[in-house]
Amino acid sequence: xxFDIDKFTQDSVRVNWEDLDLDNFRExxxxxxxxxxxxxxxxxxxxxxxxxxxxxxxxxxGEGEVNAxxxxxxxxxxxxxxxxxxxxxxxxxxxxxxxxxxRRVKLGWRDRLAPVKQSLLSNIVGKDFxxxxxxxxxxxxxxxxxxxxxxxxxEGHPSLAELLRRIAAQESRHVAFYxxxxxxxxxxxxxxxxxxxFALKNAWAPVGSGIMTDDEVTHVMGHLFxxxxxxxxxxxxxxxxxxxPGMEGLTIFADALDARGVAA
Amino acid sequence: MSDSAGFDVRSYTRTPxxxxxKDLDLAxxxxxxxxxxxxxxxxxxVERGTLRLMRDLLVTPxxxxxxxxxxxxxxxxxxxxxADALEAVLDENNHTEVAHSTKLGELRRSWDDRxxxxxxxxxxxxxxxxxVAGHMAVGLLDSLVARASYARAGQxxxxxxxxxxxxxxxxxxxxxxxxxxxxxxxxASPAAGRLGRRAVRTWRWPGSRYGAxxxxxxxxxxxxADPSVRADxxxxxxxxxxxxxxxxxxxxxxxxxxFASRGARHR
Ligand SMILES: [Fe+2]
Ligand SMILES: [Fe+2]
Numbered sequence: 382x383x384f385d386i387d388k389f390t391q392d393s394v395r396v397n398w399e400d401l402d403l404d405n406f407r408e409x410x411x412x413x414x415x416x417x418x419x420x421x422x423x424x425x426x427x428x429x430x431x432x433x434x435x436x437x438x439x440x441x442x443g444e445g446e447v448n449a450x451x452x453x454x455x456x457x458x459x460x461x462x463x464x465x466x467x468x469x470x471x472x473x474x475x476x477x478x479x480x481x482x483x484r485r486v487k488l489g490w491r492d493r494l495a496p497v498k499q500s501l502l503s504n505i506v507g508k509d510f511x512x513x514x515x516x517x518x519x520x521x522x523x524x525x526x527x528x529x530x531x532x533x534x535x536e537g538h539p540s541l542a543e544l545l546r547r548i549a550a551q552e553s554r555h556v557a558f559y560x561x562x563x564x565x566x567x568x569x570x571x572x573x574x575x576x577x578x579f580a581l582k583n584a585w586a587p588v589g590s591g592i593m594t595d596d597e598v599t600h601v602m603g604h605l606f607x608x609x610x611x612x613x614x615x616x617x618x619x620x621x622x623x624x625x626p627g628m629e630g631l632t633i634f635a636d637a638l639d640a641r642g643v644a645a
Numbered sequence: 646m647s648d649s650a651g652f653d654v655r656s657y658t659r660t661p662x663x664x665x666x667k668d669l670d671l672a673x674x675x676x677x678x679x680x681x682x683x684x685x686x687x688x689x690x691v692e693r694g695t696l697r698l699m700r701d702l703l704v705t706p707x708x709x710x711x712x713x714x715x716x717x718x719x720x721x722x723x724x725x726x727x728a729d730a731l732e733a734v735l736d737e738n739n740h741t742e743v744a745h746s747t748k749l750g751e752l753r754r755s756w757d758d759r760x761x762x763x764x765x766x767x768x769x770x771x772x773x774x775x776x777v778a779g780h781m782a783v784g785l786l787d788s789l790v791a792r793a794s795y796a797r798a799g800q801x802x803x804x805x806x807x808x809x810x811x812x813x814x815x816x817x818x819x820x821x822x823x824x825x826x827x828x829x830x831x832x833a834s835p836a837a838g839r840l841g842r843r844a845v846r847t848w849r850w851p852g853s854r855y856g857a858x859x860x861x862x863x864x865x866x867x868x869x870a871d872p873s874v875r876a877d878x879x880x881x882x883x884x885x886x887x888x889x890x891x892x893x894x895x896x897x898x899x900x901x902x903x904f905a906s907r908g909a910r911h912r
Pocket of ligand 2: 458525551552555
């Protein structure tokens with residue numbers, strides 16, 4: 382699988398919702414548990430710029446293709462946040478710059494990978510760490526795509542489903558980039574594979590952990606991925622990860638659900 | 646998302662301008678002179694350095710400023726397409742030469758990539774949000790000299806108009822944002838004012854940190870040596886001097902002066 386960076390940058394647009402009939406939320410609002418999930422997704426999307434920072438400090442950048450992707454990706458994710466903020470605003474939930482700032486200030490410099498980096502001296506690990514970042518990104522993008530797909534199915538609201546479909550389509554292109562990068566960097570590199578496996582097993586947590594409270598993470602996991610249908614999606618992500626070099630048999634997503642008591 | 650008064654970040658994020666190759670009449674831009682090509686290459690490489698700049702801001706408390714990061718997200722997107730358009734013009738002229746880093750430049754780059762983000766993160770997190778004032782002042786200076794460079798390059802080679810005019814308009818908005826942010830931030834506290842003044846004092850001409858001075862300097866001589874541009878430089882400096890606590894500052898003229906004296910020594 383090759384990733385065409387020129388096509389990706391050329392095609393990169395902000396997600397659009399102006400043509401969708403979302404105003405009928407005013408008469409037919411979404412249920413509270415969906416609002417809670419949307420709020421979570423919205424915050425995670427806006428937080429991407431902080432994740433970009435974590436990517437940029439580990440020398441994942443410096444190559445034209447990675448730089449080009451990061452620029453477009455960061456903006457697309459920002460617009461996912463804007464789109465969800467719009468849906469939330471129709472439900473009387475305001476998300477503004479000041480609130481986002483407060484959250485980031487409270488978080489400080491928190492990078493989930495930081496302890497791993499420190500323990501492994503990233504200056505020595507260097508290039509191999511880029512493979513970890515790419516794999517990490519792939520896992521997050523797979524789960525984002527699955528989450529939007531699931532929410533669309535659960536709600537059955539036609540305009541919302543279309544908006545979520547548009548967002549999920551962008552997430553799938555992000556998956557393609559990260560998975561291609563991860564595969565190329567892991568293949569034939571047992572050291573990077575070992576490091577990546579170690580990082581996923583010991584440091585990975587569902588996207589949003591560390592930004593949101595544990596209660597919120599558990600709510601979203603249960604809401605989107607509880608039950609047999611949800612578990613099917615989760616197992617599919619684990620299978621995708623397991624197909625990458627050196628990741629056979631990892632079941633980090635299923636493990637995360639089990640650890641949170643989300644029943645299959 | 647709601648926004649406070651001043652520069653309207655929300656509207657800016659909604660109306661980015663992206664220069665696309667397919668909209669340019671590249672054939673009309675063949676056979677550009679060497680000075681023009683060297684200038685465009687210099688500017689293109691500066692635009693390509695956007696993510697490095699972004700990283701340097703994001704490791705500091707500035708990353709929490711969601712208004713600033715919303716701006717930066719859109720700014721990086723605009724800069725990407727500016728660089729791409731310039732690359733298209735350079736390609737059309739078969740100009741493949743890039744400014745290579747010097748040995749010292751490589752050392753600096755490696756330091757900047759590996760050590761200084763961490764050091765900055767620790768240092769600036771102790772300083773707290775006052776550091777934002779310095780970042781905004783530097784962003785303003787970078788945007789002002791980029792704007793002046795493009796405008797001047799367009800004067801010297803009128804054929805560039807179709808590429809340069811939209812770029813200048815894009816830079817105008819960047820300047821507007823930074824003026825607005827820097828004014829608020831510099832006035833916020835004495836510490837912010839101090840950090841802002843220090844940032845202006847230690848500001849360096851974009852694209853001059855890694856490459857040989859022998860590369861940037863001829864470009865700046867080509868663009869700014871003529872006495873007739875003095876007024877434009879003074880006008881740009883006056884936008885900095887109008888900021889709280891920076892009366893009398895003329896960092897751009899000063900930086901050009903340093904390049905000029907270095908040139909005199911080398912010749
Ligand atoms: Fe997203
Ligand atoms: Fe994504």
